[in-house]
């Protein structure tokens with residue numbers, strides 16, 4: 001599903017919103033106080049060098065042609081300045097040297113400006129990227145259930161890069177505005193009439209050009225959506241490679257990808273076409289202003305030298321106006337991206353797991369669920385309803401029940417991926433929400449039927465549970481999980497690359513790697529959620545016994561469909577349709593009829609396994 005957070009604003013509102021979003025994002029990496037004034041001063045200095053340069057170019061030509069009187073006949077304040085300059089520069093060579101100096105100075109100023117802007121922009125990018133990543137790791141787990149993976153990838157992987165572009169654009173807007181201001185001042189110093197005419201005509205051109213804003217901005221939002229769609233297809237191909245090939249769906253997926261890819265090209269092309277129009281249209285518009293000024297200057301009887309200076313100033317003003325228009329349009333275009341980064345970073349609309357404050361280091365009495373009700377989504381049927389049961393410390397508790405009964409939901413609550421809507425879960429008598437989350441998670445480990453192996457080596461995967469585990473600890477954990485011989489026989493042993501999702505290993509081998517990961521943590525509370533469902537019964541028996549031996553006197557929660565495992569347990573809890581059906585010693589629970597028994601018969605085990613081992 002594609003996220004639709006892209007309501008289009010009016011261009012002016014979008015530009016303003018983009019600037020507001022950018023200023024809010026700039027707070028992420030507070031800028032040194034000198035940055036903005038320095039950028040403005042540099043912008044002004046560079047524009048001053050340019051405007052003075054233009055005046056000197058004219059003087060250079062007048063001197064070279066031996067027509068110094070043209071310089072002195074220029075009107076207004078600029079005329080005064082030229083008359084003053086004539087006293088300083090006696091030859092065109094002297095003027096050329098100063099001109100060269102001004103050109104070099106302008107280049108140096110613009111270089112420094114770009115460097116500062118890039119440095120600040122990249123810093124903000126980095127901080128924003130890190131913050132978004134941290135946000136992903138720290139918000140509630142349900143946040144991810146509500147958001148599209150491709151959208152999350154797009155925001156973190158692509159959109160955070162936009163901020164430096166936005167900042168560069170902002171600095172260009174500052175510099176161009178400084179230039180426009182200085183050029184306008186020089187023009188004003190030359191002739192008020194010409195300035196009024198040029199400003200009025202320029203405003204008309206600018207207003208016309210802004211008509212391009214809305215379509216460009218809409219296409220900007222469109223680019224964001226098609227990129228996201230393309231991302232979804234990429235993820236589907238990479239994550240579903242095995243299924244796609246098993247069902248011969250390559251052609252269908254290629255067709256869908258190509259369709260999304262074509263859409264991406266078309267939208268990008270339309271955007272490029274419109275954006276490309278900005279520059280020539282601006283040029284034509286401002287050239288029209290220039291001709292208008294020439295015509296009116298002639299009509300008003302303004303002298304040649306004054307008209308020529310005005311034309312030179314207006315001509316050089318053009319690129320700055322183009323730059324200003326282009327950057328304002330770019331701001332409108334990237335507003336949706338800036339908005340989604342800010343949305344992702346905002347903390348007001350998100351929930352965070354409670355950190356808890358009570359320190360815990362051991363589990364002495366056990367865990368109790370009391371009248372716990374939990375819904376994954378508000379308004380839906382509860383996955384657990386008024387559930388009360390105990391997991392005694394230092395004992396093996398088997399959690400049984402038919403598929404969909406609510407067993408994994410109980411584990412999810414224990415892992416604090418979610419919080420109960422009603423009721424309370426207690427750890428040694430204290431609410432699990434009050435217990436310090438990090439302490440609690442340090443005490444437990446989980447292995448499940450779906451093993452979340454990550455791309456990396458065997459040893460890296462096992463060490464995910466304990467970063468500083470020694471090689472000996474890893475070896476021992478692999479031994480208890482019954483996988484050490486398999487790993488030792490591999491050419492690269494512990495450094496074997498396990499491939500995407502561990503697909504270089506069989507399902508049962510993957511589960512045993514997951515078990516080794518849980519074991520290496522040496523937890524006080526071990527949860528095995530059908531962690532051996534892909535193993536043959538003999539192997540499962542021997543590993544289970546090895547684990548029980550290693551974790552003797554620790555708290556074990558086994559979610560299983562195996563009758564033998566249930567019989568071996570000290571305590572059994574049977575869940576049916578989100579409610580506790582029975583609880584007590586194995587003999588008592590297994591004697592009850594219904595879901596508790598059908599969920600654990602050997603026949604069920606086989607049916608279950610056949611179902612789960614189909615590729």
Ligand SMILES: Nc1ncnc2c1ncn2[C@@H]1O[C@H](COP(=O)(O)OP(=O)(O)OP(=O)(O)O)[C@@H](O)[C@H]1O
Pocket residue numbers: 145376377383401402403404405406407408409410
């Ligand atoms: N992330 C989720 N969002 C919404 N509903 C969910 C989610 N996970 C599970 N459910 C629903 O909650 C109910 C209990 O699911 P749960 O995974 O706890 O069952 P289970 O007993 O572990 O099943 P199984 O033995 O098949 O793994 C089911 O109706 C399931 O559809």
